[in-house]
Amino acid sequence: MENHDQRFEEFLREFEPSRPQALREVLAPTQWNWQRLAAAAIVIIACGSGFWFAGSHHASSPAPASEQSTAQAVPVTLVMSAAYLQRLALEDPAQFDAALAAAAQTTLPRFDGPHSALGLLAKD
């Protein structure tokens, strides 16, 4: 009887159960952390380099000619104190207007630039 069973067991072993998929490997926690850290460092370096490159490129590119000429024409040392303007308005209205116009070149939003939204509105 035992022999009888053994032969049948051998017959059953001729059948092989189908294999499961390969075991999904799990990364050890320390390895996982290092990988995340390295990925974060790469992203930070990439972003930093991008900003630096964009900034330096912008700084080194020459300003448009019209902007350069107006900037040179305006006195940089103009002092816009309330007392100074008040005195000019009383004593010399013409110079007061000229001073306001000159100060507006540097202290107020410009609307004479090539890409100025204010300029477009002024034209309308």
Next chain:
Amino acid sequence: MTPNRLAPETVRQLYERHGPALLAYARSFAADRSHAEDAVQQVFLKLLRGETATPDAPLAYLYRAVRNTALNSRRTTKRDASFDTAERWFSHSGGNQEAALALQSSLAELPDEQREVVIMRIWSGLTLDEIATATGAPLNTVASRYRYALDKLRERLKPYRTSGATEN
């Protein structure tokens, strides 16, 4: 203090050696093959991650854990195990696919407790003692289940056995 855990290499060896039998075992409880695969993978991944302390009898533990996980999955999906004959659980070393399908349907017809004893014994090589430990059933009960299961399978598979292997 971290609990003892099986070495990853040991876990992989267990998977290589017993994965197929465990998959067939899980397949008889899970709703379909993908759920059975998930159940087997979950149990091994817990061992790999060290989420389970080293079991005294790893193989017995694996069978118990796979069975519980597959049954939980079946409860979650609210689907009974369906034994689709288009899905191959077994292949025959001599290429007799008809016999493989007959074995598959014969196993599916066995009661759960008889089927598990056969799978553990034939395709995982456990002794009846080890099966008793794994299932928590008395040894005599396990031996009876095995005998009944073999008798049924022998009867069902008689047409597929070669004349030399057929006993009278």
